[in-house]
Amino acid sequence: MFEPNEMQRDLIDAVSVFVKDLIGPTAEHDDAEERFRKEYIHQMGEQGLCGIATPEEYGGLGLGYLDYAMVLEEIAKVSASYAVSVAVTGLPQVILNQWGNEDQKQQWLPALAAGEHLGAFCLSEAGSGSDAASLKATAVREGDEYVLNGSKYWVTHGGYADVYMIMARTGGPGPRGISCFLVPGDAEGLSTGRKEQKMGMRASPTTEIVLDNVRIPAANLVGNEGDGFKVAMTALDSGRITIASIAVGTAQAALDVSGGYACERKQFGKPIIDFQGVGFMLADMATAIETSRMLVHKAAWLKDNGRDFSGTAAMAKVVATDAAMKVTTDAVQVMGGYGYCKDHPVERFMRDAKIMQIFEGTNQVQRIVISRHLKKAYTAPQG
Amino acid sequence: MKIGVCAKVTPDTGAQIKVVGNGIDTAGIKWVVNPYDAYAIEEAVKTVENHGGSVHLFTVGDDSVVAPLRAGGLAVGGEDLTQISDAALNDADSLGVAKALAASLKAAGVEAVFAGKESVDGVSSQVPAMVAELLGWPLVSIVTGFETDGSTFKATREIGGGVVEVVSGSLPAVFTCDKGLNTPRYAKLPQIMKAKRKKVIKQDLAAIGLSAADVAPKATESNFSEPAARPAGRMLSGSVQEQAKELVHLLRNEAKVL
Numbered sequence: 001m002f003e004p005n006e007m008q009r010d011l012i013d014a015v016s017v018f019v020k021d022l023i024g025p026t027a028e029h030d031d032a033e034e035r036f037r038k039e040y041i042h043q044m045g046e047q048g049l050c051g052i053a054t055p056e057e058y059g060g061l062g063l064g065y066l067d068y069a070m071v072l073e074e075i076a077k078v079s080a081s082y083a084v085s086v087a088v089t090g091l092p093q094v095i096l097n098q099w100g101n102e103d104q105k106q107q108w109l110p111a112l113a114a115g116e117h118l119g120a121f122c123l124s125e126a127g128s129g130s131d132a133a134s135l136k137a138t139a140v141r142e143g144d145e146y147v148l149n150g151s152k153y154w155v156t157h158g159g160y161a162d163v164y165m166i167m168a169r170t171g172g173p174g175p176r177g178i179s180c181f182l183v184p185g186d187a188e189g190l191s192t193g194r195k196e197q198k199m200g201m202r203a204s205p206t207t208e209i210v211l212d213n214v215r216i217p218a219a220n221l222v223g224n225e226g227d228g229f230k231v232a233m234t235a236l237d238s239g240r241i242t243i244a245s246i247a248v249g250t251a252q253a254a255l256d257v258s259g260g261y262a263c264e265r266k267q268f269g270k271p272i273i274d275f276q277g278v279g280f281m282l283a284d285m286a287t288a289i290e291t292s293r294m295l296v297h298k299a300a301w302l303k304d305n306g307r308d309f310s311g312t313a314a315m316a317k318v319v320a321t322d323a324a325m326k327v328t329t330d331a332v333q334v335m336g337g338y339g340y341c342k343d344h345p346v347e348r349f350m351r352d353a354k355i356m357q358i359f360e361g362t363n364q365v366q367r368i369v370i371s372r373h374l375k376k377a378y379t380a381p382q383g
Numbered sequence: 384m385k386i387g388v389c390a391k392v393t394p395d396t397g398a399q400i401k402v403v404g405n406g407i408d409t410a411g412i413k414w415v416v417n418p419y420d421a422y423a424i425e426e427a428v429k430t431v432e433n434h435g436g437s438v439h440l441f442t443v444g445d446d447s448v449v450a451p452l453r454a455g456g457l458a459v460g461g462e463d464l465t466q467i468s469d470a471a472l473n474d475a476d477s478l479g480v481a482k483a484l485a486a487s488l489k490a491a492g493v494e495a496v497f498a499g500k501e502s503v504d505g506v507s508s509q510v511p512a513m514v515a516e517l518l519g520w521p522l523v524s525i526v527t528g529f530e531t532d533g534s535t536f537k538a539t540r541e542i543g544g545g546v547v548e549v550v551s552g553s554l555p556a557v558f559t560c561d562k563g564l565n566t567p568r569y570a571k572l573p574q575i576m577k578a579k580r581k582k583v584i585k586q587d588l589a590a591i592g593l594s595a596a597d598v599a600p601k602a603t604e605s606n607f608s609e610p611a612a613r614p615a616g617r618m619l620s621g622s623v624q625e626q627a628k629e630l631v632h633l634l635r636n637e638a639k640v641l
């Protein structure tokens with residue numbers, strides 16, 4: 001577990017070369033222009049990158065989260081935006097795997113796993129972020145259909161997705177009134193609202209999704225009515241491992257650039273890494289990355305081995321994303337004025353890192369999750 | 384058509400090469416399929432995609448070469464790998480390696496052989512020519528275009544002065560592949576996983592009817608040295624005009640590039 005096995009090594013190498021060639025050349029431009037290229041998803045899908053943890057019988061690779069984490073780290077070293085894309089198009093797949101019925105799996109999974117279809121996950125609303133259970137979008141059953149109304153906020157892949165996994169209220173207030181639906185991107189009444197202008201993650205599109213009397217077959221309900229909140233939380237539990245892996249990749253890329261720079265850049269007659277103030281900063285960065293990676297891999301390992309991983313995944317998300325923020329900020333510091341300017345990618349890494357502490361559950365929310373696990377452990381009847 | 388590809392594992396072209404004694408320091412070096420052999424593999428795979436058949440990889444080397452050849456050969460369309468490994472081959476020269484490859488290729492009954500035009504480490508360009516000779520087949524070297532109908536071929540070569548030469552003939556034949564012939568495909572993740580289960584056929588010299596004496600080296604590498612260190616850069620001073628003048632002077636008289 002402390003180093004990739006031979007197959008993981010080969011996956012990492014293959015993904016690294018492929019993503020560098022595919023996304024590397026446009027990463028800076030697309031960050032500047034806020035441009036998303038859906039064709040990259042198709043191309044990554046052809047290589048097998050879009051359905052890593054989805055079973056082979058539904059067109060995925062049937063690999064574990066440890067493998068998935070390693071692949072995402074590699075993509076993130078080149079572009080956090082596209083690593084997030086792979087993770088987000090993975091969310092409906094995780095959900096279908098765990099909660100979908102056989103028909104739903106057969107209908108929706110293969111195209112998502114192949115990267116032919118792009119998936120999105122719609123939980124947040126303007127008024128309900130951390131307090132997701134207070135969401136207001138509604139779904140009303142009419143005969144063999146559900147009719148959806150409301151507005152979803154900050155939808156990654158908004159306007160581009162072929163499948164939206166949407167949480168909407170079918171019952172009373174609170175978590176038990178929420179259900180989960182599969183909504184095709186071309187459904188009548190579904191439209192893209194405002195596109196967010198973001199500080200980072202700018203090659204990843206984030207928009208509002210407006211639902212105006214969107215009619216979908218009742219067969220598109222995932223799980224039972226009232227399961228929606230649980231569905232969303234199980235997806236986010238494993239999603240945390242993916243975001244944490246992306247944070248590790250982003251931080252590693254920042255260290256690679258700034259570490260190399262610190263060995264070349266000379267001031268006062270010597271490479272700046274030889275000044276303790278800089279050398280120790282780099283040492284702390286490397287240590288934080290290694291710590292994060294170990295914890296992410298442990299969370300993935302727990303999940304792959306059928307253990308309870310939710311608390312550890314929350315810890316991994318906090319540690320890795322806080323580390324990514326600090327490491328990328330320090331990478332800019334190590335590189336001084338050059339780091340602050342766009343000739344080097346570290347300022348992009350720094351802007352990209354910030355959102356990782358916020359989405360897929362803010363790091364404050366992660367601490368709530370961790371403390372709840374602690375409370376449960378410490379109030380359990382002592383044996 | 385059954386195609387054999389001779390492929391060698393070499394240091395990644397980005398690796399820092401340090402000479403130690405009569406060899407190189409292998410610490411920290413990443414080993415990959417020789418980039419020219421990657422063109423050979425791709426051309427063979429494309430050919431069987433168009434005409435049917437299978438691609439079989441052949442290499443001489445110890446067990447450390449298997450993993451890179453799985454990733455860079457079996458994961459991009461090779462059906463199996465024949466690994467010729469024998470203590471007597473450790474110090475083999477090009478002829479020894481060629482004898483082993485030719486014997487194994489012949490036993491496998493391949494109908495065409497592709498190889499790289501050179502390996503990026505040894506750069507001797509000898510082995511494929513020797514293999515062709517030992518098999519009694521024609522050799523078309525440094526190929527940048529290839530077509531076949533399954534029994535005849537037309538190969539393009541770029542010769543001096545950018546002149547393009549077209550060589551036609553009948554199979555079997557040996558082709559050495561150059562950059563520009565094709566763009567090697569990326570290994571897909573599912574293929575990488577499948578490659579783990581593909582067959583590696585390990586052969587010693589006896590298995591291909593050769594003895595240690597057959598491959599005893601007739602030539603040995605006696606010394607390696609690193610290129611002289613690059614002299615430090617020079618800063619020009621004076622006004623812009625003076626600097627430009629000095630630069631032209633240096634480019635013309637010292638660097639002799641103008």
Ligand SMILES: Cc1cc2nc3c(=O)[nH]c(=O)nc-3n(C[C@H](O)[C@H](O)[C@H](O)COP(=O)(O)OP(=O)(O)OC[C@H]3O[C@@H](n4cnc5c(N)ncnc54)[C@H](O)[C@@H]3O)c2cc1C
Binds near residue numbers: 206
């Ligand atoms: C680029 C981007 C992409 C996104 N993609 C998606 C997506 O694809 N799908 C989706 O559904 N959502 C997505 N989101 C939304 C994201 O998940 C939310 O922004 C996030 O959950 C936080 O919600 P909020 O913004 O409403 O903040 P709030 O919940 O209002 O939080 C504001 C602050 O208060 C803190 N806070 C709130 N409650 C507590 C508490 N109980 N204890 C302590 N502190 C608390 C928070 O930690 C935070 O610091 C995305 C957001 C962005 C910016």
